[in-house]
Amino acid sequence: MIEVAEAVGVKLYVAENVPYSPMSAFLRETVRSGSYIGEVVAASVVKGFRGVPYGYHGRRAWLSTPEIGGTGTWMLHGIHSVAQLRFVLGEVETVYMGEHHARSFTPTGLEGTMNGLLTMKHGFRVALLQTCEVRLRGKLGGYMLHGDRGSIWASEEGCEVFGEELGERPVRLNYPEAALSPYALEMDAFADYVTCGVEGPTTGRSERRSLAVVQAGYESVRSGQPVGLKARFGDL
Numbered sequence: 036m037i038e039v040a041e042a043v044g045v046k047l048y049v050a051e052n053v054p055y056s057p058m059s060a061f062l063r064e065t066v067r068s069g070s071y072i073g074e075v076v077a078a079s080v081v082k083g084f085r086g087v088p089y090g091y092h093g094r095r096a097w098l099s100t101p102e103i104g105g106t107g108t109w110m111l112h113g114i115h116s117v118a119q120l121r122f123v124l125g126e127v128e129t130v131y132m133g134e135h136h137a138r139s140f141t142p143t144g145l146e147g148t149m150n151g152l153l154t155m156k157h158g159f160r161v162a163l164l165q166t167c168e169v170r171l172r173g174k175l176g177g178y179m180l181h182g183d184r185g186s187i188w189a190s191e192e193g194c195e196v197f198g199e200e201l202g203e204r205p206v207r208l209n210y211p212e213a214a215l216s217p218y219a220l221e222m223d224a225f226a227d228y229v230t231c232g233v234e235g236p237t238t239g240r241s242e243r244r245s246l247a248v249v250q251a252g253y254e255s256v257r258s259g260q261p262v263g264l265k266a267r268f269g270d271l
Contacts, residue, residue, distance in 0.1 A: 052221045060211075071198045076183055083169060128155065128263065128264060149163075149166070244271050
């Protein structure tokens, strides 16, 4: 579909607003500039919620019903987590994931918790957890970015920075306020892409790379082996 659309000049954009959040913009710039923490050497990303029994209702019930094309949390929510992770930390090269299923979690045909290790293009590794079995309250979820000069813990509400330049205690930071909501910024980016050819973070081709990470995660669970994205999917 992507190739056909490009061949006839159709612009594909994906309804994915997470990369447009204030947190995403702040962390991306922090990684790019080295502000507060220096060069990133490792990271962890913890995302999810507790959902028992797991499922959607009403017109969205099919989303978590495998018999009619639905999927588990790794596809439904992991795709958003991966889109944000790629925007903040860059492209993924290798995916090595495992799956856990608590005895209390239903239905048994869907994954409960996916966790593993992503090797990034820049060389460092990211520990990623996507779950619908755990209650992630307070500082139990979010991003931890570790650099050679400090570390950041971040959630959508704000972040705490531990750095050589900031003293012994963590410093609480709020993200710069955006003039528009992430949804409006997403639509602005789509309009810029259509009218000016300026590619934003959620073009069809970019989000195909997010989907490749999710696909590779499922395949890694089945095989028990790491999956290299280039070897598996070619140049995306």
